[in-house]
Amino acid sequence: MLSKSEKLQSTLKGLVPSTLASSKVHPSVGEVDYVIIGGGLTGCVIASRLSQHDPNLQVLLVEAGIDASENPLTKDIGGAFALAGSDLDYNYKTSPQTNTNDRVHTATAGKVLGGGSILNYGLWLRGDARDYDQWAKLVGDERWSYKGLLPYFKKSENHVKAKQAPEHRGSDGPIRITSVFESDPKRRYGLREPVKAAWEEMGLQENPRADCGSIQGICESLENWDEGKRQPSNLAYCLENVRVLTSAVVHKVIITGDPDGNLKASNVVLADGRQIQVRKEIILSAGTIKTPQILMLSGIGPAGLLSGQGIPVVKDNAEVGNNYFDHFALFQTWKLCNPEKGFSTGGPGWDEPALSKGLPFDWTVNEGIPSSLLRSAMRMDAANGKMNDESLMDPAKAFVETMVFYSPVGAPVPVDGSYIATSTMLLVPTSRGSLQLVSSSPEDPPAIDPNFYDTKVDRTALIHGVRRVLRALLQTTSGNEYVEREEAPEGMPSLSADSSDAEIDARIRMAGVSHAHAAGTAAMGKVVDSHLRVLGIAGLRVADASILPVAIGGHPQATLYGLAEQAAEMILQER
Numbered sequence: 001m002l003s004k005s006e007k008l009q010s011t012l013k014g015l016v017p018s019t020l021a022s023s024k025v026h027p028s029v030g031e032v033d034y035v036i037i038g039g040g041l042t043g044c045v046i047a048s049r050l051s052q053h054d055p056n057l058q059v060l061l062v063e064a065g066i067d068a069s070e071n072p073l074t075k076d077i078g079g080a081f082a083l084a085g086s087d088l089d090y091n092y093k094t095s096p097q098t099n100t101n102d103r104v105h106t107a108t109a110g111k112v113l114g115g116g117s118i119l120n121y122g123l124w125l126r127g128d129a130r131d132y133d134q135w136a137k138l139v140g141d142e143r144w145s146y147k148g149l150l151p152y153f154k155k156s157e158n159h160v161k162a163k164q165a166p167e168h169r170g171s172d173g174p175i176r177i178t179s180v181f182e183s184d185p186k187r188r189y190g191l192r193e194p195v196k197a198a199w200e201e202m203g204l205q206e207n208p209r210a211d212c213g214s215i216q217g218i219c220e221s222l223e224n225w226d227e228g229k230r231q232p233s234n235l236a237y238c239l240e241n242v243r244v245l246t247s248a249v250v251h252k253v254i255i256t257g258d259p260d261g262n263l264k265a266s267n268v269v270l271a272d273g274r275q276i277q278v279r280k281e282i283i284l285s286a287g288t289i290k291t292p293q294i295l296m297l298s299g300i301g302p303a304g305l306l307s308g309q310g311i312p313v314v315k316d317n318a319e320v321g322n323n324y325f326d327h328f329a330l331f332q333t334w335k336l337c338n339p340e341k342g343f344s345t346g347g348p349g350w351d352e353p354a355l356s357k358g359l360p361f362d363w364t365v366n367e368g369i370p371s372s373l374l375r376s377a378m379r380m381d382a383a384n385g386k387m388n389d390e391s392l393m394d395p396a397k398a399f400v401e402t403m404v405f406y407s408p409v410g411a412p413v414p415v416d417g418s419y420i421a422t423s424t425m426l427l428v429p430t431s432r433g434s435l436q437l438v439s440s441s442p443e444d445p446p447a448i449d450p451n452f453y454d455t456k457v458d459r460t461a462l463i464h465g466v467r468r469v470l471r472a473l474l475q476t477t478s479g480n481e482y483v484e485r486e487e488a489p490e491g492m493p494s495l496s497a498d499s500s501d502a503e504i505d506a507r508i509r510m511a512g513v514s515h516a517h518a519a520g521t522a523a524m525g526k527v528v529d530s531h532l533r534v535l536g537i538a539g540l541r542v543a544d545a546s547i548l549p550v551a552i553g554g555h556p557q558a559t560l561y562g563l564a565e566q567a568a569e570m571i572l573q574e575r
Contacts, residue, residue: 030276030277031058031276031277031278031279032058032059032060032243032276032277032278032279033057033058033059033278033279033280033281034047034050034057034058034059034060034278034280034281034282034283034571035060035062035268035276035278035281035282035283036059036060036061036062036282036283036285037062037250037253037268037282037283037284037285037286037294038062038063038064038115038284038285038286038287038290038291038544039061039062039063039065039113039114039115039234039244039246040063040110040114040115040116040117040233040285040286040287040544041114041115041116041117041233041544041557041560041561041564042115042233042285042543042544042545042560042561042563042564042567043061043063043115043233043283043285043286043543043544043564044061044113044114044115044117044233044234044237044239045156045233045237045561045564045565045568046283046285046543046564046567046568046571047059047061047237047239047242047244048237048238048239048242049237049564049565049568049569049572050242050568050571050572051238051239051240051241051242052238052241053568053572055241058243058279059241059242059243060242060243060245060276061239061242061243061244061245062245062248062250062268062270062276063112063113063244063245063246063247063248064111064247064248064249064250064286064290065088065110065111065112065113065246065247066087066088066112066113066246066247067112067113067234067244067246068088068112068113068114068118069113069234069235071088073086074088074112074114074118074230074232075229075230076225076228076229076230076356076357077121077122077225077228077356077357077358077359078356080119080120080121080122080230081410083118083119084106084108084119084516085106085108087111088110088111088112088118088119089108089109089110089111089119090107090108090109090110090111090289090290090445091106091108092106092107092108092109092289092445092448093105093106093107093445093448094106094107094448094449094450095447095448095449097449097450097451097452097453099431099451099452099453099454099509100452100453100508100509100510100512101509101510105450105452105513105514107289107326107448107450107514107516107518108516109287109288109289109290109516109518110287113234113244113246114232114233114234114235115233115287116287116516116556116557117230117231117232117233117234117236117557118230118232119516120555120557121358121359122223122224122225122230122358122359123221123222123223123359123364123555123557124177124211124222124223124224124555124557124558125210125211125215125219125221125222125364125553125554125555125558126153126211126215126554126558126559126562127215127427127552127553127554127559128213128214128215128216128366128396128397128398128553128554129145129146129147129213129214130146130391130394130396130397131428131550131551131552131553132144132145132146132148132149132552133145133146134391134550135524135548135549135550135552136148138524138525138549138550139524139525139529139530139549140530141530143530143566144524144530146213148566149559149562149563149566150168150562152561152562152563152565152566152569153170153558153561153562153565154168154169154170154171154173155170155172155173155562155565156170156173156174156175156561156562156565157169157170157171157173157175157177158170158171158172158173158174158175158176158177159171159177159178159211160176160177160178160179160182161179161182165209165211165212168209168211168212168213169211169212174231174236174237175224175231175236175561176224176226176231177222177223177224178222178223178225179220179221179222179223180220180221180222180223180358180359180361180362181220181362183223183225183227183228183354183357183358184227184228184354184357185354186352186353186354186355187354187355187357189343189355189360189361189362189406190341190342190343190406191343191344191362191404191406191420191482192362192363194478194479194481194482195362195363195404195478195479196218196362196363197476197478198472198473198476198478198479199218199363199365199472200218200478201472201476201477201478201479202468202471202472202476204217204218204365204367205217205218206218206219206220207219207366208220210364210366211558214396215366215398215553215554216366216367216368216396216398217365217366218363218365219363219364219365219366220362220363220364221361221362221363221364221403223358223359224557225357225358227357228353228354228356228357228358233561248270248271249270249271249272249442249443250268250269250270250271250286250294250442251269251270251271251294251297251442252268252269252294252297252298252299252442253265253267253268253269253282253284253294253295253298253540254266254267254268254269254275254298255298255299255300255314255315255537255540262538263314263315263536263537263538264537264538264539265278265281265282265534265537265538265539265540266278266539268282271442271443278539280539280575281539281540281541281571281575282539282540282541283541283542283543283567283571284522284534284540284541284542284543284544285542285543285544285564286544287544287545287546288324288518288519288520288521288544288545288546289435289445289446289448289518289521291521291522291542291544291546292320292321292435292446292521292522292527292546293435293437293442293445293446294442295320295522295527295534295542296311296320296321296437297311297437297440297442298314299311299312299313299314299315300314300315300317300320300534300537301315301316301317301318301320301321301437302316302317302318302320302321303316303318305436305437306437309437309438309439309440310440311437311440314537315534315535315536315537317526317527317535317536319523319526319527320521320522320527321434321435321436321446321521322432322434322521322523322526323432323434323520323521323523323526323549324432324433324434324435324448324449324450324451324518324519324520324521325429325431325432325433325450325518325519325520325551326429326450326452326514326515326516326517326518326519327425327426327427327429327514327515327517327551328425328426328429328431328452328453328458328462328512328513328514328515329423329424329425329426329462329512329513329514329515330423330424330462330466330507330508330511330512330513331409331411331421331422331423331511331513332421332422332424332466332469332486332487332495333408333411333413333419333420333421333486333487333489334419334420334421334422334473334483334484334485334486334487335418335419335483335484335485335486335487336417336418336419336420336482336483336484337481337482337483337484338482339416339417339418340417341417342417343406343417343420343482344360344406344407344408344417344418344419344420345360345406345407345408345415345417346414346415346416346417346418347416347417347418348417350417359405359407360405360406360407361403361404361405361406363403363404364401364402364403365401365402365403366398366400366401366427366553367398367399367400367402367465367468368395368396368397368398368399368400369399369400369460369461369464369465370464371393371395373460373464374392374393374399374457374460374461375393376460377455377456377457377459377460377461378392378393378456378457380456381430381455381456381457384456386430386454386455386456387430387432387455387457389430392428392430392457397428398427398428398553399426399427399428399461399464399465400424400425400426400427400461400462400464400465400468401423401424401425401427401465401553402422402423402424402425402465402468402469402472403422403423404420404421404422404469404473405420405421405422405423406420407419407420407421408420408421409421409423411487412490413487419487420483422469422473423515424462424465424466424468424469425465425515426458426461426462426465427551427553427554428550428551428552428553429458429551430455430457430458430551431450431451431452431453431454431455431458432451432454432520433448433449433450433451433452434449434451434521435447435448435449435521450514450518452512452514453508453509453512459505459508462508462512463501463504463505463508466495466504466507466508467497467499467501467504470486470495470496470497470499470504471497473486474486474496474497475497488507489510489511492507492510492511495507517545517555517556518545519545519546519548519551519552519556520545520546520548520549520551521546522534522542522546522547523546523547523548523549524547524548524549525549526549527542527546527547528541528542528547531570531574532547532567532570541567541571543563543564543567544560544563545560547563
């Protein structure tokens, strides 16, 4: 009698990637316990944990992209800048955005085993506890509060400072976490103390425990580069007992019904027509754009839209594809006073390898906005029917994140030590967009309308944040000693500490971009329940950034690893 492992090898031999393009298409190519659609950050974690719990489980991980483990560009920070827009990136395009002068934006998303953990810049910062607590309150399940998620955050971490805060930081997880400063004794940047001093002159204080629930203040930046090397989810989490199928585009999930009208996910259909039969569950972890697209192609979504594309409606749900949000930001370039002193990349002393073990920066600064400004903006949004969320008035709520990079970070200026850059980013955007199918083909990207910068709250917060960095670098004693001026993009006027709100707003509309942190399009409470189960469909869950019902501050990978760890435990407990 064949073992379960042998049965898996036998039934799935038609799924081997090398035969995918040339093998004969069969109506069915095997049966497994779990299929995970999307081999990105969350998909790899879930597949790994399921297989580790029970090696006899037949777990299949299906990824549309390739395994790029041997690609040198996926190894370190230098390669990261070349990956956006490459074959490892879906490189989606949005519709022209009204609020940004009708510009078309790029929505970066990993099309590769490891997903976003292959493309990102390695920053590690959870959101504020208040963000998670709002999530839990909204869906009525404390498992999604900061306290509820904390064991799963810790489970993913091997934090170099775990002993200093063991109740908040993990020590046994697969992802090594360190601060920029502690990553290497030779990784010392000349602007570290001046930048910190500038923010202190602005009235901020250092927060040495920003990863312990409260993120406001001047925070030592954390990263998950390990000795300068990337730790993607497909390598950090063991996939030894997982069947991994790459270069396989999923078309849809087949939903079957019984005489009582109960619906259950039963099969996964690949774009080439082959099917995978599933005994237990299908987990969608294809990301904020692909996950709702697959749901809609499967007949789960707005009935009118689906019918218009000739897709039979299985479950009418107008919320699929809605609630799209992203961390919108403004990058700025700054001319230094004394480039010969080696404060930026390309200057003297930058041949030290340790300086390139991650992004060249030290601090992540998170701030709120004055209550008077916020209240006025909220009233305007409420009057226009856009949003009215009283939780935003919490004085400890962080709205804006600012980072100072000791590099021009891709700006069209010489990399000769003369320029630095900043990012000023909305942490909790209130603008909401959507995406829709344009055809019934899985190969056609959906129409994406992020609706960036649409609410008065978002505009007020980002303008305030940009003004703060202008003052920090140009008006404080510490900043002004090192920074000569803001270097405006071609055709745009330079900003100064005295620029008006209208001038700052005009720059944001002309140059603002997303941080590629899109989320929310299969929101918990509207598309999935708090167990991650698709509403009205048995055997189908979603576990990726698309399920976030509210914006979470920080940078998403720290949140998503915790989400995936909890998802895996839920699946195992409920099987």
